[in-house]
Amino acid sequence: MTLLGVDVGGTYIKWALLDGDAVAGSGVVSTPPGPDETVALVASLAVRGVESVGIGLPGHVDRETGTALFVPNPPGDWDGYPVGPRLSALTGTPVAVVNDARAFALAELLLGAARGLPDVLFTVLGTGVGGAVAARGAILVGPRDNLGEIGHVTVDPWGAPCCCGGRGCVETFAGGPAIVRAFGSGPPEAVAAAARAGDGRAIEVLARAGWALGVALGDAASLLGAGAVVVGGGVAGALDLMSSALHAELERRRPLIGDIAVLPAILGPMAGAIGAALYGRRSS
Structure with missing residues (x-):
């Protein structure tokens, strides 16, 4: 099962492809100027065979609807932006929209220092x-x-x-x-x-x-x-x-x-x- 994970920061976007729990590929790119451009970039990273996408945002989100609520640091106006639905429409995959710190914590809890x-x-x-x-x-x-x-x-x-x-x-x-x-x-x-x-x-x-x-x-x-x-x-x-x-x-x-x-x-x-x-x- 190939998974795409993306961590959106104020300056850079980091991405990783997982094959099971192993990192099969990763990279870093500059954060685009707004949410539309960011979603398009993330969609371009969803290579063939990706079965789901997770995107971590530095702020508050509604996980159920995949909506950004309060995301102050990345460029552009993210508040109220439907990240999940737009990204899912572009990739044809399920999309999880989560807070970036909670994403970091899950990784370190399951696979890292807090295991x-x-x-x-x-x-x-x-x-x-x-x-x-x-x-x-x-x-x-x-x-x-x-x-x-x-x-x-x-x-x-x-x-x-x-x-x-x-x-x-x-x-x-x-x-x-x-x-x-x-x-x-x-x-x-x-x-x-x-x-x-x-x-x-x-x-x-x-x-x-x-x-x-x-x-x-x-x-x-x-x-x-x-x-x-x-x-x-x-x-x-x-x-x-x-x-x-x-x-x-x-x-x-x-x-x-x-x-x-x-x-x-x-x-x-x-x-x-x-x-x-x-x-x-x-x-x-």
């Missing part, structure tokens, strides 16, 4: 900061596929405005654009390189990102009782530079939340696409 762990928090560091929750071995969803939005936990009520309408969310500290803004130049990989070279400002920016993650994850662990966190996404390559501040916050909450294992994702940049494909398999 065998029943209760896990997930966070995805990229253009935005996504999150997900696994309880008793299942990814929790919510009515708008919105359960687990760790990136929009407020850590500084007087902080910078966030795209969600709040202020001082984790995303305003630990998202790729936020890191670049705080440092003054980019991309995020360059900020990490500067920190490793001893640049004090870069070290401070990434420590602040780790602090924000630690605050939010400590709150989430106290609410949900999870014993592990899996961190992935394009900015997660700088996790080691954030980890001291992150662990300090979790340690501060240790009397309440206990020991929390912080695990790097192991499926790499294609985790979201792999998870989207797995959701597509469930819909076919």
